Amino acid sequence: MSQKDYKQLEDFLIDDTFLKYCSGEDKNCILYWQQYSLNHPEQAETILNAKRLYQLLVGNRRPVNEQLEKLKTDLQNSSVEHVGSNRFNWSRWGAIAAVFIALVSGGVWYYSQSSKVDTVLPITSIGQVYQTKNGEKRTFELSDGSTVTLNSGSKLELSSDFNHELRIVRLAGEGYFQVAKNKEKPFVVQASDFDIKVLGTTFNVKSYSDEPTAEALLVEGSIEMKSKGQRENSVIIKPNQKITIYRNQSEIAIQHKTNKPTSSKLPIKEIAIENIPIVETNKAEIPDIAWRENRLEIVDQDFESLRRTLERWYDVDIQIQNDQLKQYRFTATFSSENINQVLSALQKVEPFKFDVYGKKITISEK
DSSP states (O other): OOGGGOOSHHHHHTOHHHHHHHHTOOHHHHHHHHHHHHHOGGGHHHHHHHHHHHHHHHTOOSOHHHHHHHHHHHHHHHOHHHHTTOOOOGGGHHHHHHHHHTTGGGOOOEEEHHHHOOOOOOOOSEEEEEEOOTTOOEEEEOTTSOEEEEOTTOEEEEETTTTSSOEEEEEEEEEEEEOOOOTTSOEEEEOSSEEEEESSOEEEEEEOTTSSEEEEEEEESOEEEEEOSSSOEEEEEOTTEEEEEEEOHHHHHHHHHHTSOSOSSOOEEEEEEEEOOOBTTBGGGOGGGGGGGTOEEEEEEEHHHHHHHHHHHHTOEEEEOSHHHHTOEEEEEESSOOHHHHHHHHHTTSOOEEEEETTEEEEEOO
16 A cells, blocks of 8 residues: 555554654654655644554553553544544554554553652742743753753743752743752752653753643653643653643633633643654754754744744744644754744745734735
8 A cells, every 4th residue: 555545543553664753763764754744734634643642652551452442442432523534443453553562662651640759839939030031042050050041932930949858940931951960859840731850860841831732852861750630640751752742722722812821730632752863862963952052943843833933033923814824834944044034945835925024024825
């Protein structure tokens, strides 16, 4: 069967090159499937769902048969709306299970919050506050010797008793942490969707309130992430793994429309784990942390999501005039280009026009 004929999730999940693309173990497979997704937008949603399903399977060390049965039940009950017309052929799940048996041994541990996770109370008394504006990136040294680099439009709040018994901070936005080791004083990063607990390590956290996802990427060491929401779980992440939390979009829309939080625990739609490929162990090649080198890495990003990134990166206000334009997808790298040069380059990929009025930019059909 040609890959152009793939219509169901299991068509992709029994393709060896697709599995290598999902696992990040083969650069050629990664490049092939990234380009394939761009060339076949009609399959993009199915490819994304297949990749998420892969990540859920290999990110869980429960027996594969148990995982598949649970996924079958969950998907039958709740994923008709999410998957659309992609129906599962359950008779082929045996083949998929056989493929995944060898993969799950390298996964990570999921376990219930009550069994091993110590609850850390939210910050009530704020001490030091570090903040960056849109278009600004700064590195700060904390009193315990740790450093954090904040991306544009980010804020880090330290508890008033920071570095006494615990080292608790609260992040809104994106930060790259290099935590000083201290076994007696665990370092805890609190974000809207999860808490991260470490002793000493290097990792990146992205948790902007207006984004559909929140992410954590581990570069060195070990971190334990506890998700917040209706179903709390904990996961230990290994180096070069990224965990992504997919938020409930309707709740985010309500929150931003009213400009008030809807609740302290927003429903989480999905959690996925991804292995990040490293080119010759060069951390600078990881797209998720390229911003520290003042490099804007765009990887298969839709225009609506990219709009938010560009607004923070260049301190501008961008309006996209219709929904069709918001679905355009881009892959590119920029470093020293200004916003006009970036938009001009993107025009060569998809047709649109833009008008600049100071810091206000309007994107419209060409």
